[in-house]
Amino acid sequence: MKAPLRASLPDSSAPNLVLERFAPEETFKTKVYAALKNAIINMDIYGSREPTWIDERQLSERLGVSRTPVREAVAMLEQEGFVKSLPRRGIVVLKKTKNEVVEMIQAWAALESMAARLVVVRASDAEIGKLRTLFKNFNEAHKPAEHVSEYSSANIVFHQTLIGLSGSQLLIDMTNNLLLHVRGIRQMTIGRDDRASRSIVDHLKIIEALERRDIELAERLSRDHTLGLAAYVDEHADIFD
Incomplete structure (x- = not known):
């Protein structure tokens, strides 16, 4: 008589693959980040001595998204050294020395x-x-x-x-x-x-x-x-x- 088939157990030595669903807000953040970064890269920030400012509200309106993904995208760009958020003043595109x-x-x-x-x-x-x-x-x-x-x-x-x-x-x-x-x-x-x-x-x-x-x-x-x-x-x- 054949032994009953048993479901094979996962190999305990194999690493567990943990995946999380994408949240809609994260998808917007990624898209806003890519659009904003591309726009900044194509700016001529050294063509003028005046600082280049970015308006969060205008970005939200032009991109058709809430201000939350815009803030998150700006935070990512700030970590990369592209922009800096200044309290009560706004977001400035950074120039280098x-x-x-x-x-x-x-x-x-x-x-x-x-x-x-x-x-x-x-x-x-x-x-x-x-x-x-x-x-x-x-x-x-x-x-x-x-x-x-x-x-x-x-x-x-x-x-x-x-x-x-x-x-x-x-x-x-x-x-x-x-x-x-x-x-x-x-x-x-x-x-x-x-x-x-x-x-x-x-x-x-x-x-x-x-x-x-x-x-x-x-x-x-x-x-x-x-x-x-x-x-x-x-x-x-x-x-x-």
Whole structure:
């Protein structure tokens, strides 16, 4: 006679998986956080000496949510160093000191040089070709130095696209947290001392190295290009006056 079948007992050595349901308020908080962070990253906070303020009530109305998820999202952004809540005054987007910005640009240089290495390994020829199209409208008749605002936008897109082509979500996330400050400083400095003319030369050399699948050269050119910005910021404290 066969023994009766018994339900197998769970292995006591296996870790218990504890899951909690998502609360609606947490879902709103996450969405508000993502929307607000993206908006802050795209601000030009270094374009003016005046502080940049965020109004909690206006955010709630524009996003169509209660003020609770807005407060929670702001708290998360405050922990990340993007904003600061000041009693009876509001929420201000934080600017960094010169030394802090220099360190951020140096960190960006390290991350982007790794991104360049990964682009060589992972990206297709067509994807790398997209980088070159960003500068197709610039030539002797349409010089970057004479169209600084237009070139500044292409410059930022170039660096974001290069990071994206790495295929590394972690690199993308890490540079997003630096982008607010690095982007603003790039925009401020690109029109000074003919930096736009030199910048496009650097970019085209980086693209050429990527197209040739020269890992070491692409990595070095990308790193040195961004470290050049760090050195320039370090030498020109008046940017922050």
